[in-house]
Amino acid sequence: QKEVEQNSGPLSVPEGAIASLNCTYSDRGSQSFFWYRQYSGKSPELIMSIYSNGDKEDGRFTAQLNKASQYVSLLIRDSQPSDSATYLCAVNPSSNTGKLIFGQGTTLQVKP
Amino acid sequence: DARVTQTPRHKVTEMGQEVTMRCQPILGHNTVFWYRQTMMQGLELLAYFRNRAPLDDSGMPKDRFSAEMPDATLATLKIQPSEPRDSAVYFCASGLVGGSYGYTFGSGTRLTVV
Secondary structure, eight states, rough: OSSEOOOOOOOEEESSSSSEEEEEOOOTOOEEEEEEEOOSSSSEOOOOOEOOOOEEEEEEEEEEETTTTTTHHHHHHHEEEEGGGEEEEEEEEETTOOEEEEEEEEEEEOOO | OOOOEEEEEEEEEOOTTOOOEEEEEEEEEEEEEEEEEETTEEEEEEEETTTTTTOOOOOOOOTTTTEEEETEEEEEESSSSOOGGGOEEEEEESEEEEEEEOOEOOOOOOEEEE
């Protein structure tokens, strides 16, 4: 079992819709969770972090964390074509060494 | 904006040659990571340093890869000898403290071994 799992997609949504990206992780003691966005040919860019159960909102982005279910998600409201990218889920495992384990990423396509 | 600087951006080399990739982390960051990204494997952690000390290099093929941090402004990743399967994008990332804040990635080095 991979430590961090994501559906590779592609996830296709129409412009203006809500895109929902999901991630599960295997280490129950994981402490910190991050979402990175990576445009084709570019480096990953941090867009959201979440540490506690519940929701965290930042503009059009909402991160949701459920530690009991070992599940973290990212919602993108009012999706725009410029949101088309690969979204990487990253987890800081319980060892708290600071290292981040990444999922394979979900490719999001927002169609005009 | 503070940034992580990686050189070279692109490298094409012949199998068997030595490759050195360099990274200048953001000033003040105490943790530096090396990741490799391929289509098949995604982002794989190769090695990382805290306050210049190596913490974990278990993701690295030890016989050919080496990572060092000779000073706070420079991290290096060397491959000797290089093989075609090493072709990938190599990213350096830096951050502060124990990872609770996320990390900033450099632009990457795209390595092609022919």
